[in-house]
Amino acid sequence: MRQEKRHKLQLFYEILCAIEDDVYHNKIARPTHIQHNCRLSYDKMMNHFIELEHRYMIYRDNSTGLVSLTSKGKKFVKQYNELINLIERAGL
């Protein structure tokens, strides 16, 4: 089944949520897990990682490749949740 095109911020949100989820369950977030959860190709996901890192939303350990959320990334997830909740409450 063809998947609908996702907005960039929606992709960021899904990646950040996947990281949060992986850290919650496995204590660490592996790129392959995130790739699987977000249904992205490895190249595209790495591009998004670079952008998220530039925006200080994630932190990547260059030696192990493990990823973690920064406080800015957590704030983004929270804000995204609030605004999506608002859209739902407005019946939109």
Add this chain to the structure above:
Amino acid sequence: MTTQELHILNPLTLLHQSSASTTTFAPHHAAYIAVTISALPTSLSLFSLVVTVASIFLCSVIAMYFYKSYRFSGFGYLLGLPTGFAILAASFVFEHLHVIYSYSYANESLENVFFWIQLALQSEGFAFIALSYMLKNRAGSINSTARLLPDTYKIFFSPHNWIYSSIKIREIIVGVLPMILISIPLMITISALFVQPILNDTELKDMSLYTTLFDIVVLGYVLVKCLKPLVKAANIKLLYIPASFALLWLEQYSLIIHYFDNNQFAFIGSIIVRLAGLGLFVYAIRYVISSGRSREMEVER
């Protein structure tokens, strides 16, 4: 020209004691009356200013939050809501200017122009809000629209299909509907200029009736569209936003009552109901955001 004719568009005149008493004067005293009421009473000016500032502030808050939601989610159809509320805020500025100039005998034409702009902007604002609700179900069906294209092509190029494609024609009408919705307020207001380029009070008052009727229909549509998914969720706390739309609908209804019997209480009621509606909307936004935060704090604990 009598004082009543002078201020046919401004119900606030009736609220002021001195102005109200002057309306009983005979027509030949018009010049004297015009001099006495040429200055806007400070209390009314202040009241109008407070109402305008409050309305603009509330509209700006709503527009800001929904613009943020649009930026975050990326759904284009959401842009109608902040645009609508921003236009609505602009209409309140012209409403205030109309009230200010309605007391100035020398600038009667300006008063009419401001009232005309206010009516046009208000209806346009509501139309943009309705546009978001109209396009909401179409945003997810990009694939189905893509599938529709070859069929639409067939409608235009195969005469055989014209007869049997009532469903497809309906789809085309549905596709054109948002454009019609946005253009109606402009058509109503601009057509008034075609009938008579120099606007007079009676003509403007009739135009206000048409635009108010349009607003009632549009807000009714928004209310139903907003209510449907929330009723299914069966949570009373979700109904704040539909309730605020209902209050805005009530504002327009009060204005209709005011049009027919010139009832000053209906006009005052419309102002109160409008402020209550916008206030409830902002409260609903704050409630949604703060409830999200408190839920998060509970999870952290």
